[in-house]
Amino acid sequence: MGWLGKVVGGTIGFALGGPIGAVAGAAFGHGFDKKEERYLSRGGVLSSGLSSDEQAQMTFFVAAFSMLAKLAKADGRVTDSEIASIETFMTRDLNLDVDGRNSAVNIFRQALNSPESFDAFALQFYRVFRVQPRIIEFMMDVLFRVSAADGAISAQEEVLLQSAGRIFQIHAAEYEKIKARYVKTVNKAYAVLKCDETATNEELKKSYRKLVAEYHPDKIASKGLPEEFTALAGDKFREIQEAWESIKAERGI
Known part of the structure; x- marks a missing residue:
């Protein structure tokens, strides 16, 4: 800062x-x-x-x-x-x-x-x-x-x-x-990916890829926020990945 x-x-x-x-x-x-x-x-x-x-x-x-x-x-x-x-x-x-x-x-x-x-x-x-x-x-x-x-x-x-x-x-x-x-x-994993449980596999994949791109710590850092806040971006990035892995396991994707 x-x-x-x-x-x-x-x-x-x-x-x-x-x-x-x-x-x-x-x-x-x-x-x-x-x-x-x-x-x-x-x-x-x-x-x-x-x-x-x-x-x-x-x-x-x-x-x-x-x-x-x-x-x-x-x-x-x-x-x-x-x-x-x-x-x-x-x-x-x-x-x-x-x-x-x-x-x-x-x-x-x-x-x-x-x-x-x-x-x-x-x-x-x-x-x-x-x-x-x-x-x-x-x-x-x-x-x-x-x-x-x-x-x-x-x-x-x-x-x-x-x-x-x-x-x-x-x-x-x-x-x-x-x-x-x-x-x-509601199901937290779906909420993290901004989808509901009726979403198709393709809709889930699309949302996951979009969020990963938007919440990558490097992308957040480029917004000009204090570097300490990029730690939250890292948490969010991991949360998105964990949600996707959870849904993949649940659906057998």
């Missing part, structure tokens, strides 16, 4: 407006004067010293932990199991170093107390990545993964997840398939 060193070192300003920019500014100890705040709130961009890829990486990182904070607080309090799931996400899934974990924790804490809603963070994220549907789905997958980490998704969390699905323009059927990866509603 090249952008993180620049931010922590205080050598740049922020080029992000809206709730994501506000949380980032508070988390990293940077302030805006009123003129800059008004400019950014109208969608303006200030020179920051960040490349366009670094700005996208920063948006993804801050949005992810801001939305996770709002999810954790959805039922009125943040439980130990929720904190543990966030820590696991940071260390095992993202392999964040000390600076990365500290930054994620700061963002999480700032977002917990932010007056902005979950929807406000989700909407700003969507506006940045709306032309990259795989990144949108990737974020939805992250939200489900952490929400279900304690073995269940609460009713309050489900409300926010459904809201994210609407904001991200994810169709209801696709939403249910993502959910099925973490909550037993």
Whole structure:
């Protein structure tokens, strides 16, 4: 995460407006004067010293932990199991170093107390990545993964997840398939391949090959996300392969 060193070192300003920019500014100890705040709130961009890829990486990182904070607080309090799931996400899934974990924790804490809603963070994220549907789905997958980490998704969390699905323009059927990866509603292997159990062998093969191409870690890395998030792409890539092997064995393909 090249952008993180620049931010922590205080050598740049922020080029992000809206709730994501506000949380980032508070988390990293940077302030805006009123003129800059008004400019950014109208969608303006200030020179920051960040490349366009670094700005996208920063948006993804801050949005992810801001939305996770709002999810954790959805039922009125943040439980130990929720904190543990966030820590696991940071260390095992993202392999964040000390600076990365500290930054994620700061963002999480700032977002917990932010007056902005979950929807406000989700909407700003969507506006940045709306032309990259795989990144949108990737974020939805992250939200489900952490929400279900304690073995269940609460009713309050489900409300926010459904809201994210609407904001991200994810169709209801696709939403249910993502959910099925973490909550037993349909055969998980078929859900991973985005097919139902009535699909033909050829339809399954076609979907498998398409997903393998789209979720290859090198393909995700080329999207400009922080390198730590490519670990999730690796998990997803393996999940797709395992689902295909399971269905092949089941059907004798």
